[in-house]
Amino acid sequence: MTSDEALMLEFQGGSRAAFEELFARYRKPLYGFFGRRLNNPERADDLAQETFLAVIRAAHRYEPRASVRTYLYGIALKLLAAERRRFATSSAFAQSAPEPKTDGNPETVLWVRQAMEKLDARDREILMLREYEQLSYSDIAELLRIPVNTVRSRLFRSRLTLKGYLELEAKTNPALRPSAGQPHPGRRGMQ
């Protein structure tokens, strides 16, 4: 078993197998990254693949200063920004986009998404990078080019705000709220 960074260096040296291993490790997480942010499963899949294409094309420039994980999400964030710029000039795109499939209860997912959408966009991105992509405060700070303390304070604010939204929503629609004590499969964040 090999670390991501060692695989990346092997790939730089020409190993196709190393790339295939990285692809296997990160395809689903990258799909999830785009899927939660774009509400379009086809584009999510395309952009996940484009992330790997960018890795191939820029492999010679990779330096093991940051983790491969952070490196990949750095590329993904750039692709996401470009996609959103395109989206801003093409209103038909989102209207025709189907909702992404989810593993969870669709109503619960909708409720979580609606609560997330009420957050400030910058705070939401930090929260998502922490909760879903499992990045450290310093990784998030590096990717978004903001101080680590800013990451921490915004994360704190967004979690408390979200908690308020979720509690309000639970009072309004108690049937939609997931059991607070029941862990969800795949849980990897704060425990």
Add this chain to the structure above:
Amino acid sequence: MSTNRHLIEQEELMAYLDGELPTRQATEAMSHLDLCPECQTLAADFRSVSRELMAWEVESGEVDISPEINAALEERVQKRELANVSSLRLKNRVMTSRWVWAGALAIVCVAVGLKLTLTSRNRNEGASMGMGAVGDRSTAYPSMASIEQYLMPDRDAEIALARSAAPESISNHAKILVLGWRGYETAIEGKNGFVCLVERSWGNPFNSAEFWNPRIRVPECFNPAAARSILPLTFKRTDMVLAGLSKVQMIDRIKAGFEDKELPAPEPGAMCYMMSRAGYLNDAIGHHVPHLMFYFPLTDKSSWGADLPDSPVTMNPQFEGGPEPITEFVIPVAKWSDGTVAPAM
């Protein structure tokens, strides 16, 4: 919540739960959380938010590498091969036209090789003497595996394994930690001051051939004194491993940690239960035998009669100055934590 009443800020509490605090602050936060109902409520709120966010999972089918990626890969591999061939040809031309340098180069290579051999031998000798040197022995685990390999996907299984380190009368009331992507996290709060967790391979001596063995799972329950003074070493090593530090860097930082008093000396009475029959200590001994461990500042092992003929006490080389200035004595016990009789050692 004011700082007058709490030793930690709310943001710090969140950072602790995220595994983002340095070792010393994390230890303080953990101790405070044990005693502060208000902070426990806030911690539960944070965990609840995180848990509920996890409802939003995105389904993804199995997708192979796309034709575009395949083409780009092929192109890259071909370019790489061409570059290698060109490099080889260039090298051959240089070597042919300047053959007179070959003799000199050979002499340099021999000298360098001799130097490396001697250095390597010295290093291995240091390691075998237990001096904490980083021996690069031939091993099946030469480097760190992906973090996923060290994590246990079934959180409940990790909790149960951690608890199996000590009899239920102890572990049922202990704080339980589990390893997450960013370090150890509290899974269950405790009441008796004991802390149980499953250590990973990097708890081994730095010169161990199995330092990176991802199969290793070592259930341990530390008593309160060890939770305060030995557990921070586990946190420290784990933080550094997850940060991607080399062994040399880790050793340097541990040394500095003790010099700066960031890392504590073992408290009197610090000990640990290791009575699980389900642990996996290394490839050679599997789950080993149930035993207790006792920690001291560097101590002459003869003072405990350790490693003497027929003595039940052995000295574990886990730390022993490599670099932690701690001596660890091990005493086997007759039963596993579930009360069943263990085989004789």
